[in-house]
Amino acid sequence: MATDTSSTGAPDRVSRIRNGLLLAILEHRLLPGTKLGEDEIGQIYDASRTLVRAALQQLAHEGIVEIEKNRGAFVASPSPREARETFEARCLIEGAIVERAVKARSETWRVRLDDQLAAEADAEARGDHRAAIRLSGEYHLLVAEMADHELYYSLLRELVARTSLTILLYRRHRVHFCGVDHHRLITDAIVSGDAVRAKALMIDHLKEIEAELDLTETEESSASLADILQG
Structure with missing residues (x-):
């Protein structure tokens, strides 16, 4: 674990870990x-615990990481x-x-x-599912960059990451x-x-992704431990 906590270049090093x-x-x-x-993260990035913690705090602020007292940080x-709210927010923002963008x-x-579409098609053709997943998110961010609205872009960057977690947890099929x-x-x-068609297609696209997920709420049992074990 690196022990150098010098502030020289710290923001860049934190960004590298976070990214x-x-x-x-x-x-x-x-x-x-x-x-x-x-x-472990500090060893991978040759960074002090202070820098690692700062990167994790950034991701926690974005809702990508959960930090639990006395337990540490976990991928959210x-x-x-929360998954449904993420898609609702994406439909509104996108x-x-x-x-x-139009x-x-x-x-x-x-x-x-x-060029972005060509990169996506190439990743799919060679069966590189990880690259295809990353590139699909980058497409949405590229459209947001085209729209030239900093707040929308920042919000969407967080929502794209949350969507990736949601797909991992709730997808019905292991396909992209x-x-x-x-x-x-x-x-x-x-x-x-055609702004009207572009907007309709974008929203339909997001709704189709959401429809592929199993977001059924499971009711928590109200029975006590004694009821369960002695029932």
């Missing part, structure tokens, strides 16, 4: 409930209700984002969107279903300047 953990979550390499030991495990359309943005075909339809609508 590395987030990428592992987005690519489904770190699963919900995984314990994030400060010492969203409840079904509906507004895609409308702004207004910002240009040849430069068309090329960037096409945020497909490039849906993204192509949305892109075509954006490029053609």
Whole structure:
């Protein structure tokens, strides 16, 4: 474990740790409930516990990590209700984002969107599911970047990460279903300047992803331990 707690370059080092953990979550390499030991992370990134803790606090603020007193930090495990609220928030925010993106359309943005779609298609073709999952999230963030709204972008970045955790926990099938075909339809609508269709396609796309999840609430038993064991 590194012991250097010098503030020189600390923000960059914290960002490196935070981004590395987030990428592992987005690519489904770190699963919900995984314990994030400060010492082990510090050894991986050659960083002090102070820097590791700062990175974990950032992720906790974003709802990606849960920090429990006397137990440490864990990759968050969203409840079904939190999962539904995440998708509801994404529909509201991304509906507004895609409308702004249509207004910002240009040849430069068309090329960037096409390049993104090509990267997604390539990942799917070679069976690289981790890359496909990461790239699908990056597509939504690219549209948000195109919309040029800093708050929307910041919020969506958090929601994309929470969505990744939700899919890991509640997907019915072990397949990647945020497909490039849906993204192509949305892109075509954006490029053609059809804001109404682009918004409808984006919301339908998000609702379809949510529909593939099993978000059934399970009722907690009100029976006491004695009732259960002696019943």
